[in-house]
Amino acid sequence: xxxxxxxxxxxxxxxxxxxxxxxxxxxKRLASVKHTVAIMSGKGGVGKSSLTANLATALTLQGNTVGxxxxxxxxxTLAKMMGVRNATLEYTPAGVKPAITALGTKLISMDLLLAxxxxxxxxxxxxxxxxxxxxxxxxxxxxxxxxxxxxxxxxDYLLLDLPPGTDRLPNVAELIxxxxxxxxxxxxxxxxxxxxxKSVTMARDVLKVPIIGVVENMAFYVCQHCxxxxxxxxxxxxxxxxxxxxxxGSVPFDPKLARSSDDGTLYLHxxxxxxxxxxxxxxxEKVQAFFQSL
Amino acid sequence: xxFLCTDCDTAMKFKDVTRPEQGSVTALFECPDCFTExxxxxxxxxxxxxxxxxxxxxxxNEAAQPMQMVRSQLETGKSEAMPNEFSPGMSTGExxxxxxxxxxxxxxxxxxxxxxxxxxxxxxxxxxALERLERIPAFVRPMAKMxxxxxxxxxxxxxxxxxxxxxxxGNFPAQF
Numbered sequence: 001x002x003x004x005x006x007x008x009x010x011x012x013x014x015x016x017x018x019x020x021x022x023x024x025x026x027x028k029r030l031a032s033v034k035h036t037v038a039i040m041s042g043k044g045g046v047g048k049s050s051l052t053a054n055l056a057t058a059l060t061l062q063g064n065t066v067g068x069x070x071x072x073x074x075x076x077t078l079a080k081m082m083g084v085r086n087a088t089l090e091y092t093p094a095g096v097k098p099a100i101t102a103l104g105t106k107l108i109s110m111d112l113l114l115a116x117x118x119x120x121x122x123x124x125x126x127x128x129x130x131x132x133x134x135x136x137x138x139x140x141x142x143x144x145x146x147x148x149x150x151x152x153x154x155x156d157y158l159l160l161d162l163p164p165g166t167d168r169l170p171n172v173a174e175l176i177x178x179x180x181x182x183x184x185x186x187x188x189x190x191x192x193x194x195x196x197x198k199s200v201t202m203a204r205d206v207l208k209v210p211i212i213g214v215v216e217n218m219a220f221y222v223c224q225h226c227x228x229x230x231x232x233x234x235x236x237x238x239x240x241x242x243x244x245x246x247x248x249g250s251v252p253f254d255p256k257l258a259r260s261s262d263d264g265t266l267y268l269h270x271x272x273x274x275x276x277x278x279x280x281x282x283x284x285e286k287v288q289a290f291f292q293s294l
Numbered sequence: 295x296x297f298l299c300t301d302c303d304t305a306m307k308f309k310d311v312t313r314p315e316q317g318s319v320t321a322l323f324e325c326p327d328c329f330t331e332x333x334x335x336x337x338x339x340x341x342x343x344x345x346x347x348x349x350x351x352x353x354x355n356e357a358a359q360p361m362q363m364v365r366s367q368l369e370t371g372k373s374e375a376m377p378n379e380f381s382p383g384m385s386t387g388e389x390x391x392x393x394x395x396x397x398x399x400x401x402x403x404x405x406x407x408x409x410x411x412x413x414x415x416x417x418x419x420x421x422x423a424l425e426r427l428e429r430i431p432a433f434v435r436p437m438a439k440m441x442x443x444x445x446x447x448x449x450x451x452x453x454x455x456x457x458x459x460x461x462x463x464g465n466f467p468a469q470f
Contacts, residue, residue, distance in 0.1 A: 002303055007296040011323055012308035014353045022348065025358065096360045110364075118431065119370040123346075126317025126338045128437070133339055137346035142364045149360040 026148035033155045035180040042199030043192045044164035047217040052161035053081040057268045058284035060105045064156035070109035072163035073139045079111040083264030095151035108150045166199045173207045181212040188233045212290045214243045219250035249283040299325035308352045417446040419454045
């Protein structure tokens with residue numbers, strides 16, 4: 001009796017061919033993208049999305065063409081932060097035209113496809129029971145389509161804002177084998193750094209993805225009256241030595257930055273002289289320098 | 295997956311697939327030598343996994359539409375985001391060289407599972423109950439409707455009234 005390997009095909013479904021075609025769609029789209037950058041942390045609530053929005057804006061202001069993928073399928077915030085929540089996606093034979101910010105940054109986000117503000121992502125299924133068995137596959141499929149089916153055009157940078165969790169980067173690395181690098185975001189707290197280190201190990205040692213650098217977010221607070229710097233967290237909580245070596249910048253906490261995110265106005269454009277803006281612009285310059293040095 | 299006709303020692307070929315019935319799909323395979331047929335039943339979880347991976351049983355000869363998986367499978371998506379505006383010639387470029395089976399379109403359809411049509415013998419909604427149903431947030435409405443109809447059937451109600459909805463309310467976490 002013949003064995004599995006002796007049978008010529010899978011009875012006509014060509015599952016491998018279908019999977020390859022999906023991967024080819026992504027590769028074909030990324031052919032016109034110079035650099036792909038994942039913004040990750042592993043820890044939630046450290047400001048990844050805020051940093052992504054501002055890094056994208058900074059790179060745009062510095063003369064680059066920039067696209068952003070909101071890879072947080074279940075908690076998409078970038079459309080609001082970047083002021084394009086009301087954008088209507090346009091579907092063309094070449095792909096889906098992304099939302100475009102006032103400065104020209106392109107964005108795709110699940111938020112742009114949801115029917116209502118309070119609607120969560122619910123996938124069509126015979127039953128939602130045991131959804132844990134297939135939900136992740138749907139989410140990776142959605143991310144694949146966001147990257148591969150968005151009409152990005154020619155981009156200097158495509159940023160991907162990852163949701164929390166050390167398991168997220170492997171999904172992206174699978175979809176983008178030539179991922180250019182990752183920007184790691186942490187806050188000064190020990191708890192954050194404890195988790196973020198796991199993500200760094202995953203990126204550097206397991207996936208062999210280059211670490212562009214670390215951004216210390218909410219690093220300190222600048223008094224609006226006297227201009228003095230005050231730590232936002234305990235002064236004992238300093239940045240780990242390993243992180244300091246790769247530090248791209250320490251972004252101060254600024255209530256105006258939080259307000260800009262809520263309002264969907266572009267902070268860097270509105271407050272170019274604010275201390276946080278200067279750090280963010282410097283971070284963007286270092287990201288560019290990283291790729292120029294390769 | 296591969297299938298072997300043990301009598302002929304020949305690889306079986308994909309022949310047909312049914313539309314999903316309660317989430318389950320049946321695929322038929324045939325031996326090209328002796329024409330023996332076998333049926334493979336996918337349980338709802340297996341069917342859902344194939345849908346989630348955007349893979350088609352029997353191959354996929356059709357050009358992929360932009361974001362077709364998200365737009366066809368997102369229950370809570372905008373209606374204008376659904377891919378019903380495409381003409382057949384629209385494509386993102388790449389297609390899989392799938393099987394040459396003439397039933398491929400049927401298979402593709404099979405995994406774009408439509409909500410099952412309501413049984414004609416099911417309970418009838420009163421106008422008042424329908425108005426109340428409309429007040430339930432859109433993204434949970436289909437599930438609530440299905441649950442109320444199921445409650446009505448199980449409890450012998452031919453008509454869904456506000457009172458039946460009140461009685462069914464205890465079975466759901468959401469208020470309506």
